Amino acid sequence: MITLASDFGTPYPAVMKGVLRQRTDARLVDVAHDFPRQDVRTAAFWLREVLPYFPPATHLVVIDPGVGTDRDAIVVRAGDHTLVGPDNGVLLPAARRLAGDAGRLEAYLIDEDGLDPVEPTTDQSEPNSRSQHPPQGRSRTFHGRDVFAPAAAAVHDITDLESFVWLEPTTADVDLELPTATLDAERAVGEVLAVDGFGNVITNVPGSALESRERVRANGEPIPVGETFAAVPVGDRLATVGSHGYVELDVNQGRGDEAFDLEPGDRVVLEPVPGDDG
Amino acid sequence: MITLASDFGTPYPAVMKGVLRQRTDARLVDVAHDFPRQDVRTAAFWLREVLPYFPPATHLVVIDPGVGTDRDAIVVRAGDHTLVGPDNGVLLPAARRLAGDAGRLEAYLIDEDGLDPVEPTTDQSEPNSRSQHPPQGRSRTFHGRDVFAPAAAAVHDITDLESFVWLEPTTADVDLELPTATLDAERAVGEVLAVDGFGNVITNVPGSALESRERVRANGEPIPVGETFAAVPVGDRLATVGSHGYVELDVNQGRGDEAFDLEPGDRVVLEPVPGDDG
Amino acid sequence: MITLASDFGTPYPAVMKGVLRQRTDARLVDVAHDFPRQDVRTAAFWLREVLPYFPPATHLVVIDPGVGTDRDAIVVRAGDHTLVGPDNGVLLPAARRLAGDAGRLEAYLIDEDGLDPVEPTTDQSEPNSRSQHPPQGRSRTFHGRDVFAPAAAAVHDITDLESFVWLEPTTADVDLELPTATLDAERAVGEVLAVDGFGNVITNVPGSALESRERVRANGEPIPVGETFAAVPVGDRLATVGSHGYVELDVNQGRGDEAFDLEPGDRVVLEPVPGDDG
Numbered sequence: 001m002i003t004l005a006s007d008f009g010t011p012y013p014a015v016m017k018g019v020l021r022q023r024t025d026a027r028l029v030d031v032a033h034d035f036p037r038q039d040v041r042t043a044a045f046w047l048r049e050v051l052p053y054f055p056p057a058t059h060l061v062v063i064d065p066g067v068g069t070d071r072d073a074i075v076v077r078a079g080d081h082t083l084v085g086p087d088n089g090v091l092l093p094a095a096r097r098l099a100g101d102a103g104r105l106e107a108y109l110i111d112e113d114g115l116d117p118v119e120p121t122t123d124q125s126e127p128n129s130r131s132q133h134p135p136q137g138r139s140r141t142f143h144g145r146d147v148f149a150p151a152a153a154a155v156h157d158i159t160d161l162e163s164f165v166w167l168e169p170t171t172a173d174v175d176l177e178l179p180t181a182t183l184d185a186e187r188a189v190g191e192v193l194a195v196d197g198f199g200n201v202i203t204n205v206p207g208s209a210l211e212s213r214e215r216v217r218a219n220g221e222p223i224p225v226g227e228t229f230a231a232v233p234v235g236d237r238l239a240t241v242g243s244h245g246y247v248e249l250d251v252n253q254g255r256g257d258e259a260f261d262l263e264p265g266d267r268v269v270l271e272p273v274p275g276d277d278g
Numbered sequence: 279m280i281t282l283a284s285d286f287g288t289p290y291p292a293v294m295k296g297v298l299r300q301r302t303d304a305r306l307v308d309v310a311h312d313f314p315r316q317d318v319r320t321a322a323f324w325l326r327e328v329l330p331y332f333p334p335a336t337h338l339v340v341i342d343p344g345v346g347t348d349r350d351a352i353v354v355r356a357g358d359h360t361l362v363g364p365d366n367g368v369l370l371p372a373a374r375r376l377a378g379d380a381g382r383l384e385a386y387l388i389d390e391d392g393l394d395p396v397e398p399t400t401d402q403s404e405p406n407s408r409s410q411h412p413p414q415g416r417s418r419t420f421h422g423r424d425v426f427a428p429a430a431a432a433v434h435d436i437t438d439l440e441s442f443v444w445l446e447p448t449t450a451d452v453d454l455e456l457p458t459a460t461l462d463a464e465r466a467v468g469e470v471l472a473v474d475g476f477g478n479v480i481t482n483v484p485g486s487a488l489e490s491r492e493r494v495r496a497n498g499e500p501i502p503v504g505e506t507f508a509a510v511p512v513g514d515r516l517a518t519v520g521s522h523g524y525v526e527l528d529v530n531q532g533r534g535d536e537a538f539d540l541e542p543g544d545r546v547v548l549e550p551v552p553g554d555d556g
Numbered sequence: 557m558i559t560l561a562s563d564f565g566t567p568y569p570a571v572m573k574g575v576l577r578q579r580t581d582a583r584l585v586d587v588a589h590d591f592p593r594q595d596v597r598t599a600a601f602w603l604r605e606v607l608p609y610f611p612p613a614t615h616l617v618v619i620d621p622g623v624g625t626d627r628d629a630i631v632v633r634a635g636d637h638t639l640v641g642p643d644n645g646v647l648l649p650a651a652r653r654l655a656g657d658a659g660r661l662e663a664y665l666i667d668e669d670g671l672d673p674v675e676p677t678t679d680q681s682e683p684n685s686r687s688q689h690p691p692q693g694r695s696r697t698f699h700g701r702d703v704f705a706p707a708a709a710a711v712h713d714i715t716d717l718e719s720f721v722w723l724e725p726t727t728a729d730v731d732l733e734l735p736t737a738t739l740d741a742e743r744a745v746g747e748v749l750a751v752d753g754f755g756n757v758i759t760n761v762p763g764s765a766l767e768s769r770e771r772v773r774a775n776g777e778p779i780p781v782g783e784t785f786a787a788v789p790v791g792d793r794l795a796t797v798g799s800h801g802y803v804e805l806d807v808n809q810g811r812g813d814e815a816f817d818l819e820p821g822d823r824v825v826l827e828p829v830p831g832d833d834g
Contacts, residue, residue, distance in 0.1 A: 009753030018609035052398030068784025142799030197287030228346030243420030330676030475565030506624025521698030
């Protein structure tokens, strides 16, 4: 199985699928292709949250603002999973999560010249094709097609990555750590990691910060704590422990990001409401 | 085969697919994941129109504004099809259509504690995972991942639903009936069921209301009746019998919802144009 | 393998997939369903660029502003690929590319009455179904469901198209040629073929026009030529050779269409910067 994630929109993911289909019968599953463009951190967060629910698979990830520069292309073995993508940090939070403490976490540098070049399945002798459609060899702007898809197809059910002459053990150059929150008995200080499509504001504060509380002050304003969205009336704000295990600032059937005026990267401080216990 | 429908956008459907892939090799087909959020009625309409074109399958449906409340999670057997989702009415119009008159229509309550719990495929001994990613057991906000996907994976090619100890015959609590139009020889009174992506206004008035008419008054305004969009010039309005069998108010290569100023739930009255026969 | 492309958004593509799944076990791969509505030319461009990266396949294409009119439905054999769609030109640029010079390029007219009619998999004896859901036979507005999907399912792994009694050799009525640029040593005059989701402005000027240039005047304004987006600072404009082999007018991590104020169909003139060599 190969999963695909990118910031491509359409139809570029279909080009990657065509290349994969030229080379493998693996199942293909889309993670998302509408990640915010060139936003490595947001994609890294979502991949860390989503990929662990897949069985062992190869994960093809192309959020690649540095395409065509000297940033490396890498393959990361993380436990029973394999990730393929640019060496810009986007793979690492997911890889660490997938590997766990006891698991293997190894990076390999892709020698792009060692990959079978991607060719359209057309008769290249057509004169019009030759003059109007000259992509010979690798492009400098679409490594999803020319580097990462071929690499993912090659490694997707091979566990012995050392067997590939075009892979060389390396250390990932860019280590992206998603920020963690600080907690003490009095308060939690964290930040917004992501806003999902519902407008739920996902922070990096562990859900334990809400334990045995009925209310909490979020950036100074007291709001109810609920176990479900429906713990408050439709349209009302609440703090809850989201499905990721983090504190979320939400609105029942509405958009938390608008109600709290928060976006990714914004600071979030959670404190007891004065007078409340616990 | 398992179809998936939700109001999730991305990337949450991929989490459901990961869970499904951990448990089954079934084919997965997306119906849509951009249904209007928390809009049970609109999703119910589309599912009723779309699912009957599939061969017998399991349909995983998560439009679930009451997630985490005491609303039930159910499995519905409808003829040769099986539907899995919340007991909020979203499944029933499709289920009735799929069952037909002679077919079986049975509901089963899901005992959530009877399902194998969903686990990420990571090494849970990793300390950082433990502290930062504590989702143990079922979430209260993502039953698509924790309840409905596991249930769909379990039942997807089993016809004997009674064999599951975690399923118990029940009666669906919430019966959602999509509104029907009233017709007589003079006029039809109905409402807008949905607007599709082209802007076509789909009413609940059966197409027979346009039979042998060349024009019709729609909410008072005479418009031509056409068998195809192209029966009128580009940009002009028309009434036609859409692919669902209902009267649609459309614009040739334009948006009917804007031209007629109509949205789902709005009243639609169709009458003869004074002076016309038929 | 059957690929699907349309301007349908959702959920209509799922209806086509249901029909396909009733008739075939072929792999299904989405190319895109968000092509600009009724825009035959833009879809023709993208199909020409995307489909050649697939292995031999059947390509189901429904961009069909003339649905229900007397425009023909056709099957085109192009080398080892097969295309199915309306005879409005949308298939031809891709078909010519796929066929190449030496390859076979043949068109067949679909006799719609020769196709097995599409039926919902419901019990049609249900009275409510009968009155409210009367689509009997072919619709005039959804040939993706009623004509093209059934035709694609039928031909998808058959190489001998002459064997189908409902196919008759024909000549495509509408020949759509995407415009080509004119080049001489001094300047290139072309136009914008498409803008991709990143905002990259894809012209029809072959990439060779930028060879050995460090700068170029695009519609009068001098801009740097780069091999990669990152050749210029974030937010700056550049001309580059895109992955399609054409000159693109882009912004590093920004939107070229906005920075250059260009959209599909707009004229693009590339000239040397006065004083520059080459």
